Amino acid sequence: MALRLAARGRLGGKPAVHGLPAAPRLAGVTACVLLLGGSFDPVHNGHLALGRAFVQLLGAAELRVIPAVPWQKSALVATAQQRADMAALAFADEPYRVVVDRQEIDRGRPTYTVETLRALRTQLGATVPLCFLMGADQLQRLDTWHAWRDLFTLAHLCVATRPGFTLDGPDVPRAVAAEFTARLAAPQRLCGQPAGLTCIAPDLAVDVSSTAIRTALENGIDAGSLIPAPVLDYIEQHKLYKKYN
């Protein structure tokens, strides 16, 4: 089933603030919280572009970056602490509020997004709009996620295009496409209700992955154009992703 691509929305933008999660209410208005979960092994320019695209599209107040302990991936290379550190460095200069949320790594076991969304609902309340961001690769696998249909009742799902992964055709499971398409809305509607809608960022085309970066670094190939400079410095300082160190 084909997914309709959504139109661009209005611009947003806030000074970067790092630290403890802030109450997501601004001047009496219910603010909109974007959530970006990932392995971030390492974080890269595709993650930054994904966050920026939806902050702009939705006019959101805050991005929470949530380093995961993914149950579907075999052992990661960097530790949870290193992945959280790199995420904080990567997003430090973004012109909007960013919080690195440690709840999944602090749980100390592989985590499900549905659990995290339930915890955020408890923490932030029932009315705050929550928008969970992902690339097209994850939409193609959404039906493998734990209790995947419940995700739509807890948050909005926002999907960005990604080179190599289509958003229509047989690569998106039929049940996922049906659920996603039925909820598809203009991006500017998402911050007006807590959950239940979907939207697409149709123009993201950042051809970078953590896998490609790890492979490049292992082989001594410069990955400086794919990662924020402070993250590359961190990787070098901590001798990460090198074959012989």
Ligand SMILES: Nc1ncnc2c1ncn2[C@@H]1O[C@H](COP(=O)(O)OP(=O)(O)OP(=O)(O)O)[C@@H](O)[C@H]1O
């Ligand atoms: N280049 C990209 N464009 C759009 N979305 C992306 C891109 N890279 C990662 N994402 C999305 O960011 C989230 C976290 O991704 P993750 O940390 O697994 O990075 P990755 O590059 O996919 O890693 P790996 O290569 O190790 O699988 C996922 O929802 C993923 O779809």
Ligand SMILES: O=C(O)c1ccc[n+]([C@@H]2O[C@H](COP(=O)([O-])O)[C@@H](O)[C@H]2O)c1
């Ligand atoms: O909840 C699940 O079952 C589930 C399965 C696969 C991925 N996820 C989430 O999707 C996000 C991106 O995961 P990954 O593996 O691409 O780094 C991250 O927040 C994961 O916790 C979640």
